[in-house]
Amino acid sequence: MQKRSGHVRNSAWMLTAFIMFVACRPWVCQGAGREVILATTTSTQDSGLLDVLAPLFEKKSGYQVKVIAVGTGQALKMGERGDADVLLVHAPEAEVEFMKAGHGSDRRLVMHNDFIIVGPKGDPAKVKGARSAAEGFHRIAAAKATFFSRGDESGTHKMELKLWRAAKVGPEGGWYQQSGQGMGATLKIASEKSAYTLTDRATYLALRKNLDLRILLERDAPLLNIYHVIVVSPKKHPGTNLRGAKAFADFMTAKGTQRLIGKFGADKFGQPLFFPDAGKRER
């Protein structure tokens, strides 16, 4: 009896010691100053682009980058509050507002791809024959075909709202639903519900194998999806890591990185997911 309880006591102490050991580490080694907080859209993470670029940036610059993937709307808000050092976003109009308000010190063109309208194979609203994105949206509304919106003020959501305005329809009613989630999750929901949705090409291509959705409308000029990198202004928020943010913006627009962006995904999806644009002038 004595022996047995001794054994139990020993194992209890060992377990306690192990737990203490494991539990202590999160409290040490938390250096600040060498880290850059990057607020970005879900598409750059869900497509896998940042999984390639972030480690490379860390190796080259010595900074540790913390990628916080939220929608563009939320990323811009994080920038406004100074909760992020640098942004990689895709909502040009909102970005211009952001710069005008003095929240950003530097904004550079990085890359583009395009938005596409995807939907079920049967295409009940006949989007495929539409001549423009606005007409496609009009047809979806007229047929009251189920459409899934991101509904999260992301860049994609802002683009979608712009297209509804262009189509002159107020998206309301049982056919118009909001997922409130990232692009990947929204595509999956649309696929399961045989619904239409607007997506960036990169996320669609990256997830295509799990989706029962077809590209129904593409290559209309308003569907261009442009990504900028923005350095959050140190004037409004002295606490931000300006050097690290600049290093990241430089990295994203550097020649080598741009070449990598242009090649990313080509081997896996048969076509690149993003097109490098650094140094070009806009339209």
Add this chain to the structure above:
Amino acid sequence: MMFHNREVWAITWLTLEVTFAATLLSLILGIPLGTWLALTAFPGRKFLMALVNTGMGLPPVVVGLFVCLMLWRSGPLGSLHLIYTPTAIVIAQFVIACPIITGLTVSAIEQLNPRLRLQLLGLGASRSQLLWTLWREARLPLLAAVMAGYGGVISEVGASMMVGGNVRGHTRVLTTATVLETSKGNFAAAMALGMLLLLLAFIVNGMLTHLQQRRSPS
């Protein structure tokens, strides 16, 4: 699998670290607090108990939001640079687990025969001897409290996602990695991570159950 084995290991290890740290902290505060609440009569005790009991059902996203607001650079504790660190996750999980452990400790101590306490005092037990004996007597429900607290933190995703940011190689834990792989459409990887999470919960709870059941009352 989409990612290397080493990364999965690192994520699993980090999950262990933060959940253990959070549970341990909650024990250090929760068990004494719960014992005090169970043994002391004072005005406002019922109100405090109601607060603790409500806290047992705190939604992790609400905790996440609250901790975010505190730790963001624009928040009151922003200068500590804790947001998007494992420490931030520990803090949020502590807020989740502490009321669970406190609440269950109260009921564990309250269900002991009140005469035991009087008898111990009558036999001249010191304060620490008294506490030690009470905790020993209540060890079965107390270990159940530990398991419930641990279960609360290892399974939550909302708070870890918000305050940790799911940063690769830094604050990505098993639950947030599962969410990410799901949203990327890698269901096989998501499933594998989910299984790993279950396995981890099983091993830890298995050890605790072993401690709880091994020494049956003589």
